[in-house]
Amino acid sequence: MPPASPLAVRLPELPPLAGVRLGAAAAEIRYHGRDDLVLVEFAVGTTVAGVFTSSKCPGAPVDWCRAALGGGKARALVVNAGNANVFTGRAGRDACLATAAATADLVDCPAKQVFIASTGVIGEVLPHEKLVSALPALHASLREDAWEMATRGIMTTDTFPKAATRTARIGGTDVRISGIAKGSGMIAPDMATMLCFICTDAKLPAAAMQALLKKGVDASFNCTTVDSDTSTSDTVLLFATGQAKHPRVPADGGAVLADFANALNAVLLDLALQVVRDGEGAQKLVRIEVTGATTARSAKRIGLAVANSPLVKTAIAGEDANWGRIIMAVGKAGEPADRDKLSVAVGGVWMARDGGVVPGYDEGPVVQHMKGWEVEISIDLGLGRGKSTIWTCDLTHGYIDINGSYRS
């Protein structure tokens, strides 16, 4: 095990969540001597929403989940680490079918209510017999209080387990939202696909949940990047067990879910930032605040261009507040920008403004800020009201070490 990221956070207490039982087991799919298979069983009536990778070459489990999502119901989730079951052709589809069928037998539901996610190497056939034969004992061991075990069971190159939990009120009743995630490199195929599973005891119509999840993921996971490489397997699933006793939520959600939406967004952002904190080789968490763009979409693209620029990321690793590179990255984004209206601040100190350097700005606090674990960059385009916040990490020798020698 490599040492934990210097940006790691502590695993929170994860209390039981009504309608959810979990467990993990060692199926020896790729790793040895550790859990690599996680099973979660949901109460009858659980609804589900999901958001997946935009890759044109998605893994077989992503195809499976997309199809299963049509039913809006879930009874089980099966996740394996070590093999992504991506680009495995017919064998990949067969593995999903066999896994779903075996799990459906155990929990007594239609196969389409079993959700599947896999993470690990691309292009190797998943030995699903190992997985299937480990399921009965694993199913017998499921418990309400095994959240930490599940969190650890889905890790690949993650250096710390990732989870978050919040409570929210729906019509005067408390509900809980708990989620777990893995990813080290938001998006790093072969090994570090981003997976995130969130459960709530609220009783939610699938359509309302899907809308909330889509919006929440757009503002959290989709605003983070470690290395610009989109995985073939990125998956975020939200399960609602319906065990809490709150007033009925209408099919289209609406105002009654306002507090729930806030809490869900907080869980998503918490988990997304944990993934960035565990970015491969990361030594600094970077927050990029873009304002004054023509639209929010434009602001997001500019923020991502800065976040994905190897020159900006290496400068941050070198603790150099190199605003020239930030300007370069804004300029290459292909979005509306006017050099002479552009301003850039690092750690709250405006260094570049109106097409030139700010004369006599105080470099002291900037140098100090760059030495910390968290770096804040502000970019104002001076054009409109579009804004966006993007998170990333720096690019260090650690990234090269990890990715220059992973598979071999």
Add this chain to the structure above:
Amino acid sequence: MPPASPLAVRLPELPPLAGVRLGAAAAEIRYHGRDDLVLVEFAVGTTVAGVFTSSKCPGAPVDWCRAALGGGKARALVVNAGNANVFTGRAGRDACLATAAATADLVDCPAKQVFIASTGVIGEVLPHEKLVSALPALHASLREDAWEMATRGIMTTDTFPKAATRTARIGGTDVRISGIAKGSGMIAPDMATMLCFICTDAKLPAAAMQALLKKGVDASFNCTTVDSDTSTSDTVLLFATGQAKHPRVPADGGAVLADFANALNAVLLDLALQVVRDGEGAQKLVRIEVTGATTARSAKRIGLAVANSPLVKTAIAGEDANWGRIIMAVGKAGEPADRDKLSVAVGGVWMARDGGVVPGYDEGPVVQHMKGWEVEISIDLGLGRGKSTIWTCDLTHGYIDINGSYRS
């Protein structure tokens, strides 16, 4: 001086080119004890074409050249290394004006026939008095045989000087095309902007030249990437002195320029590949051949997505023929792709085909190929006839070393 890139090539013989006199001098703008200022004087009647960065935050010299290009005539080129004159506001424009005025005086031409390029740090005011005061002596020293001196005078972090020369026939008459370039990191602001200057003794209408240059740059420089970071100063200029005695070329060029176009394209590609060979930290030159895409544009985007993927580039650095990462990069490009029709080869050996690994492919030659200085990746989409070739280099610790500590 860092050691030359392991991918470096030898500087070719650069014979005099009628109508071009060059020289270099030490203006001490940033570097000490080396030439950092280059002046080129062209014969009366020289025509010019140019292609520039697509950055929305271009440097003042790029603005200057774009405006000057309207006249279609050139008498001089002034290039300094060490300071990019980018994001320097009014001072940047003033520096261009002063440089052009002083040069125009020396060569006796309108200021708008002086072309200017600067490369180096962003955001520092260019001390143009130093530059201007070095010009008279430099002008007095111009010679027809100083091509190598000029090539070396425009280097920044380049580890070897870059030049290429070819001959071509226009209507039975030989003409010469010679070019010099700098760049180490095709695109690395602060220091390693890509600049390229090409001269020919052909007599060419500016409009015909502009069309040829645009097409040639699209197929050469615009098909290369070191780190995906587009400079604020990228500049390619083509000067035609008109000293060769060939039949008149019509305003729109046409068939008489077919051989010239081929030779120009060869010079552009030669120089573009020299820039990639000097990519920061580069240990391997990578050629990515994309075929079977729906369009040529789509093929180019897919090739660039692969070429810019940090995970593909680190795998190549690690000599790992990791085709799973190539599939990931194809999938994230946002272009039409069908996982089940996609094929990938490395070093000519097809490893992935029809949505799965090629059973029993011979890994021996692939491993051998990955150990060489040049790596070839072939991607067939199986969808249409669109194709493109992209060149890049690997991503190594050297890149982090250079860029994590440049400015400070």
